[in-house]
Amino acid sequence: xxxxxxxxxxxxxxxxxxxxxxxxxxxxxxxxxxxxxxxxxxxxxxxxxxxxxxxxxxxxxxxxxxxxxxxxxxxxxxxxxxxxxxxxxxxxxxxxxxxxxxxxxxxxxxxxxxxxxxxxxxxxxxxxxxxxxxxxxxxxxxxxxxxxxxxxxxxxxxxxxxxxxxxxxxxxxxxxxxxxxxxxxxxxxxxxxxxxxxxxxxxxxxxxxxxxxxxxxxxxxxxxxxxxxxxxxxxxxxxxxxxxxxxxxxxxxxxxxxxxxxxxxxxxxxxxxxxxxxxxxxxxxxxxxxxxxxxxxxxxxxxxxxxxxxxxxxxxxxxxxxxxxxxx
Amino acid sequence: xxxxxxxxxxxxxxxxxxxxxxxxxxxxxxxxxxxxxxxxxxxxxxxxxxxxxxxxxxxxxxxxxxxxxxxxxxxxxxxxxxxxxxxxxxxxxxxxxxxxxxxxxxxxxxxxxxxxxxxxxxxxxxxxxxxxxxxxxxxxxxxxxxxxxxxxxxxxxxxxxxxxxxxxxxxxxxxxxxxxxxxxxxxxxxxxxxxxxxxxxxxxxxxxxxxxxxxxxxxxxxxxxxxxxxxxxxxxxxxxxxxxxxxxxxxxxxxxxxxxxxxxxxxxxxxxxxxxxxxxxxxxxxxxxxxxxxxxxxxxxxxxxxxxxxxxxxxxxxxxxxxxxxxx
Numbered sequence: 001x002x003x004x005x006x007x008x009x010x011x012x013x014x015x016x017x018x019x020x021x022x023x024x025x026x027x028x029x030x031x032x033x034x035x036x037x038x039x040x041x042x043x044x045x046x047x048x049x050x051x052x053x054x055x056x057x058x059x060x061x062x063x064x065x066x067x068x069x070x071x072x073x074x075x076x077x078x079x080x081x082x083x084x085x086x087x088x089x090x091x092x093x094x095x096x097x098x099x100x101x102x103x104x105x106x107x108x109x110x111x112x113x114x115x116x117x118x119x120x121x122x123x124x125x126x127x128x129x130x131x132x133x134x135x136x137x138x139x140x141x142x143x144x145x146x147x148x149x150x151x152x153x154x155x156x157x158x159x160x161x162x163x164x165x166x167x168x169x170x171x172x173x174x175x176x177x178x179x180x181x182x183x184x185x186x187x188x189x190x191x192x193x194x195x196x197x198x199x200x201x202x203x204x205x206x207x208x209x210x211x212x213x214x215x216x217x218x219x220x221x222x223x224x225x226x227x228x229x230x231x232x233x234x235x236x237x238x239x240x241x242x243x244x245x246x247x248x249x250x251x252x253x254x255x256x257x258x259x260x261x262x263x264x265x266x267x268x269x270x271x272x273x274x275x276x277x278x279x280x281x282x283x284x285x286x287x288x289x290x291x292x293x294x295x296x297x298x299x300x301x302x303x304x305x306x307x308x309x310x311x312x313x314x315x316x317x318x319x320x321x322x323x324x325x326x327x328x
Numbered sequence: 329x330x331x332x333x334x335x336x337x338x339x340x341x342x343x344x345x346x347x348x349x350x351x352x353x354x355x356x357x358x359x360x361x362x363x364x365x366x367x368x369x370x371x372x373x374x375x376x377x378x379x380x381x382x383x384x385x386x387x388x389x390x391x392x393x394x395x396x397x398x399x400x401x402x403x404x405x406x407x408x409x410x411x412x413x414x415x416x417x418x419x420x421x422x423x424x425x426x427x428x429x430x431x432x433x434x435x436x437x438x439x440x441x442x443x444x445x446x447x448x449x450x451x452x453x454x455x456x457x458x459x460x461x462x463x464x465x466x467x468x469x470x471x472x473x474x475x476x477x478x479x480x481x482x483x484x485x486x487x488x489x490x491x492x493x494x495x496x497x498x499x500x501x502x503x504x505x506x507x508x509x510x511x512x513x514x515x516x517x518x519x520x521x522x523x524x525x526x527x528x529x530x531x532x533x534x535x536x537x538x539x540x541x542x543x544x545x546x547x548x549x550x551x552x553x554x555x556x557x558x559x560x561x562x563x564x565x566x567x568x569x570x571x572x573x574x575x576x577x578x579x580x581x582x583x584x585x586x587x588x589x590x591x592x593x594x595x596x597x598x599x600x601x602x603x604x605x606x607x608x609x610x611x612x613x614x615x616x617x618x619x620x621x622x623x624x625x626x627x628x629x630x631x632x633x634x635x636x637x638x639x640x641x642x643x644x645x646x647x648x649x650x651x652x653x654x655x656x
Contacts, residue, residue, distance in 0.1 A: 105429065158486065162477065170479075
């Protein structure tokens with residue numbers, strides 16, 4: 001099921017972040033030469049701790065993806081680009097929409113222009129988000145679902161993925177797009193809810209505070225453990241049939257927020273949750289139930305999440321139990 | 329059918345351009361106070377000639393919509409914003425995608441932020457384009473048609489219109505979006521095909537050169553005469569039911585490119601056309617047949633184009649016959 005890449009030169013934007021650093025670790029093990037690009041913006045997912053123990057095995061560039069000249073130089077000579085850098089917070093995209101646009105749309109266009117001019121043979125995978133769909137009109141949400149994003153982040157991510165598909169069609173830059181749902185696991189951001197609410201929930205549990213569930217807790221969500229997402233990224237990067245395509249990821253075991261909280265609380269001594277009313281700013285951009293239909297990707301490439309939510313949360317808590325000081 | 333606005337303060341971005349200047353003229357006649365914003369970028373539609381004879385009746389700001397501070401100041405105190413400034417050339421958007429993004433997406437976000445902060449009561453109409461749909465999967469193309477743009481322009485215009493709809497939903501900024509098809513008439517850009525190919529065809533006819541029809545000439549297109557589009561803009565600006573909505577415009581009499589050329593040639597002594605193969609760069613982003621389904625807007629607001637293509641072309645040729653020196 002999982003595809004391998006070995007002995008290649010690979011560029012990973014957002015490489016010090018959650019998914020980027022886990023991907024880097026797996027690809028380094030397989031003998032690849034990795035350059036990670038990460039500007040370590042404090043509100044985003046980059047964290048030096050994520051790759052500290054293997055820092056002598058990789059090259060780190062602290063460039064910002066908005067730095068056109070730096071990107072032009074970095075793109076050259078690489079076989080693969082995992083394009084994972086992004087502003088992920090829905091709320092931040094409303095408070096500072098221009099920064100979200102610059103990172104999630106404009107920088108993506110610069111990256112693709114650099115590919116076109118300096119390295120048109122590069123293989124690209126772009127990490128998009130289920131946020132582009134907005135409030136579901138039906139469940140589960142497949143790739144044909146209308147796109148009515150409820151925040152600026154969703155709009156800019158649509159542009160980001162469309163540039164990738166367009167540059168494939170017009171210039172032959174071999175890109176694939178994966179729309180990720182709530183991804184969690186070791187090395188995620190747990191300071192706050194900027195990556196996903198699961199981050200702050202994990203932190204609260206480990207700090208002995210109750211998890212806060214907004215609203216009635218009945219909204220359903222689906223979760224992917226990071227190792228399953230790495231499998232998907234490698235499939236997207238290596239399957240010829242994925243070129244120029246956009247796929248949802250997802251999970252077979254969606255849960256209500258309250259059930260999510262319950263499962264997480266069971267895994268930790270004294271874990272507890274409380275229901276609180278929706279904060280106004282979050283209510284305005286909440287999408288209600290959300291479940292992704294990932295059957296296209298599953299059926300085409302035989303990808304299926306292997307790690308259950310229970311197991312994934314257990315592994316995550318185990319990681320952060322000894323590492324929490326580096327993540328808060 | 330046509331709605332009136334009288335004695336209001338109105339801001340028109342792209343106001344020295346084709347549609348903007350015609351709209352300005354109509355609104356000045358109705359006793360409105362107009363400020364037009366236009367940076368007169370040479371490759372775009374702005375032309376001082378368009379409003380020269382009424383320049384003492386309007387205020388002109390040569391600001392660029394990308395100038396955030398200028399836009400912040402301009403938005404204040406206006407009742408209506410007709411947001412018409414844009415980069416319209418599909419080809420230019422491929423040669424300079426970042427500029428297209430800055431104007432068609434980023435500046436739109438700045439404009440809406442300015443509305444939110446300084447003038448949330450303003451009524452906004454945004455001019456979008458049928459280019460957002462890409463190559464039709466069915467004809468005529470209604471508003472639900474999937475959006476698969478074939479050029480960077482289409483992608484950025486999607487973002488531009490989605491920002492408008494989002495700011496309506498989240499902040500109550502009363503915006504409406506019209507997706508325009510090929511619009512033509514007096515004061516259009518005829519230097520080249522940057523606004524629509526009809527511009528360069530009109531110029532060629534008036535200069536006694538043959539019209540060049542790309543490909544087999546069988547691709548169908550629909551055309552709106554500018555006065556009909558002004559009616560639609562005023563309806564969108566004044567109808568409560570248009571708030572937060574997106575509508576196609578269109579015409580009941582689509583024509584093949586060859587028939588379009590024939591009709592245009594008939595209107596001018598010695599008019600002639602020739603079929604030539606598609607230039608490579610245009611072929612890559614051509615969409616084939618394109619006909620818009622405008623029945624939603626028609627049925628909801630009883631808008632129907634009043635000017636046939638024959639009559640519209642006749643009027644356009646008449647205008648440019650005496651004015652051509654100011655437009656080439």
